[in-house]
Amino acid sequence: MKNIAVKFTLFIIIIAFASCSTPRMFTTLETLHPAEVSFDPSVQRVLIVNNSVVQPDNVGHFDFKTFNEIEKPTNVSLKFDSAAVFCIASLKENLEETGFFRSVDMQLKSLNTSDVFNQTISLKPQNVKQLCRKYGVDALIALNNIEMEDRLIKNRKNEPGALDVMVKTKWEVLYPNEKHGVAKEFVDEFSWEEYQAQELPARYDALVDASILSGVNISNRMIPQWEKEERYFFTPKKGLFTQAMHAFSQRNWKEAIQLWEQAEQEYSDASLKFYAVNNIAIVYEIMGDLDQAISYGDYLIKLYPHVKVYSTYSLDQINQSIQYVAKLKTKREEQKLLRKQLGE
Numbered sequence: 001m002k003n004i005a006v007k008f009t010l011f012i013i014i015i016a017f018a019s020c021s022t023p024r025m026f027t028t029l030e031t032l033h034p035a036e037v038s039f040d041p042s043v044q045r046v047l048i049v050n051n052s053v054v055q056p057d058n059v060g061h062f063d064f065k066t067f068n069e070i071e072k073p074t075n076v077s078l079k080f081d082s083a084a085v086f087c088i089a090s091l092k093e094n095l096e097e098t099g100f101f102r103s104v105d106m107q108l109k110s111l112n113t114s115d116v117f118n119q120t121i122s123l124k125p126q127n128v129k130q131l132c133r134k135y136g137v138d139a140l141i142a143l144n145n146i147e148m149e150d151r152l153i154k155n156r157k158n159e160p161g162a163l164d165v166m167v168k169t170k171w172e173v174l175y176p177n178e179k180h181g182v183a184k185e186f187v188d189e190f191s192w193e194e195y196q197a198q199e200l201p202a203r204y205d206a207l208v209d210a211s212i213l214s215g216v217n218i219s220n221r222m223i224p225q226w227e228k229e230e231r232y233f234f235t236p237k238k239g240l241f242t243q244a245m246h247a248f249s250q251r252n253w254k255e256a257i258q259l260w261e262q263a264e265q266e267y268s269d270a271s272l273k274f275y276a277v278n279n280i281a282i283v284y285e286i287m288g289d290l291d292q293a294i295s296y297g298d299y300l301i302k303l304y305p306h307v308k309v310y311s312t313y314s315l316d317q318i319n320q321s322i323q324y325v326a327k328l329k330t331k332r333e334e335q336k337l338l339r340k341q342l343g344e
Contacts, residue, residue: 024317025233025245029286034337036221037184039173041343045137046095048088049107051144053117054081060149061203065158073151078203083146083211084110087169090215091141100223105135112144120144120170125179132176141222142181145170148207160200162193165210169218186221188214224341229327231282232320234275236312238263244279253283270306277303278321281328290332297325 039046057080062073085108095104114121123131123142131140146169153162167188172181190210192200201209235245244259257280264276277300284293300321307318 043138044102047137086211090212094219140174167214
């Protein structure tokens with residue numbers, strides 16, 4: 001099982017939103033989402049290798065004039081041959097901080113002997129085996145291509161007003177006993193915008209920062225990530241709802257569910273049933289029972305056509321509950337992938 005910080009879906013805080021009639025309450029959950037890149041669960045040690053060709057000085061650097069839409073951008077030349085180095089070093093540092101792998105090594109000197117910048121050449125299987133054996137790793141993360149495009153945007157006074165940088169990277173996850181790796185491509189964009197030219201970073205410095213930040217983003221794509229999400233409770237001024245919300249605030253999950261179930265049974269108004277069922281689904285999610293949460297979510301959808309909108313809650317607030325059901329179903333599918341990534 002992967003060594004990643006273990007957290008549970010937590011009740012963190014409840015805040016009542018002001019409303020002229022019936023407020024809603026929300027709770028913030030921390031949910032672990034699967035990574036965009038899946039490694040074999042047995043992988044404990046990885047090596048990041050540079051397999052890219054340096055971008056030519058006269059490729060990807062442009063000056064734009066915002067006041068002249070007809071004039072084509074000016075292509076400028078800038079020597080920047082360390083994009084792969086900064087990106088890989090940043091990726092290594094951030095992967096190490098997560099503790100997801102036991103060890104993370106890197107090979108900064110490019111293994112690519114070609115001089116064709118825009119051509120992607122994968123490492124040969126025998127080279128993958130040799131590198132894995134040499135470094136004692138289970139898999140390689142190969143950077144096959146990194147392309148940067150920066151745009152310096154000038155104002156009417158021909159002064160720099162904004163600087164945009166786009167970083168395109170092509171990666172492969174390679175294993176010693178497999179002929180073909182898992183290829184991924186990513187695009188990251190960064191912008192600097194200031195009123196005074198001296199407050200903009202130098203073009204070279206912006207490329208350094210963009211390379212490093214791209215490495216951070218790529219690390220986040222390779223490791224499951226915790227994200228904060230809000231869940232909204234309906235709290236009409238009814239006795240059972242008030243009691244249930246009090247039980248919930250005390251973390252008495254089962255008691256809260258029982259009270260909302262009682263409300264769903266006793267109140268004939270479809271809107272009140274809808275509110276109670278929504279709240280029950282959220283508590284089951286907090287308890288980690290997604291199947292039960294989705295079951296109540298499906299019931300929520302059946303009640304939806306009978307809900308009276310604008311009497312207490314807006315249509316947007318009601319529709320938010322329907323969207324929540326879709327999130328629950330996505331979360332259940334994500335957990336299947338997450339268990340695989342964590343080796344459970």
